[in-house]
Amino acid sequence: MVEKKLKSKDEILRERILSGADRLFQKYGLSKTTVEDIAREAGKGKSTLYYYFKSKEEIFDVIIQNEKKLFFEILQESVSKAPTAKEKLHVFIITRFTRLKELTNLYNVMIDEVKEALDGCVTLRYRKQYEQKEANIVKSIFQYGIVTGEFRVFSDEDLDLMAFCFMSSQHGLEIDMIIHNKLDEMLSRLNFLMSLLIDGIKK
Structure with missing residues (x-):
């Protein structure tokens, strides 16, 4: 023991x-x-x-990093349990959106950063820290789909580009939803985006 x-x-x-x-x-x-x-x-x-x-900003940063760590642990665990690549993408979208909203500080700072960046006030410091991790998860789902025969075969370079485009589309939708205060419509639009993607890469 x-x-x-x-x-x-x-x-x-x-x-x-x-x-x-x-x-x-x-x-x-x-x-x-x-x-x-x-x-x-x-x-x-x-x-x-x-x-x-040293400051309240350092305290806030530690809290954000802790929330971000928890967020990715939950996201990766949820994705790993889905049996097919299509379901993994669906779980990724649902889990990413719902769990991010539950992590209040991380969620609020993401929204605030988008609004401030649109005004030219800040760079998306926290957002940039997790964008690549998200893209890596999406790429791994594409790779899984190729192995299982769900998706057509693509080069590693193409997979990087596909993951980048998929996440960029999600981020673009998020910004639009934040600007127009329509976050409640986000999931339906993200699922539509996923359907378009899968139709384009499935066998």
Whole structure:
């Protein structure tokens, strides 16, 4: 029997700070949450907070990275359970959309980044961090479909391009839905996009 390693006092306090900050960021967002708010939520002083983190932005970044890690673990696990390439693509679309919405901070920052980028304010820093991972998952689904005989054979270069185009189309739809406040219509449009893609590459 493997003994569970006990967390140190520092680890417990660090998690307490992150947990409290997570609740505040979900409720008020990054800009309206102060270091004082986070310290108060953790039941500690500002000096204690600065011992573990340089700024509220660093705390927010850690939370986003944790949510992103969880998001991809869930996404890859869900895709791996689907038996066919077509079902894997469907699961990818559904899981990506529904689970991202559940990860409040990550979801909100993605929407905020899109809106700010459209105004020329920021680059899509967080979005760029996960776009390639998404494309890699989609490419692996295409490769699986080739092996199982569901899809026609394509070169590795073509698969990269197909994955890029598929994800770019999804991102384009997302931006359009965000601009026009129609995110509730996203899934039906993504499924239509998937159907078009599969019709073009199936045997």
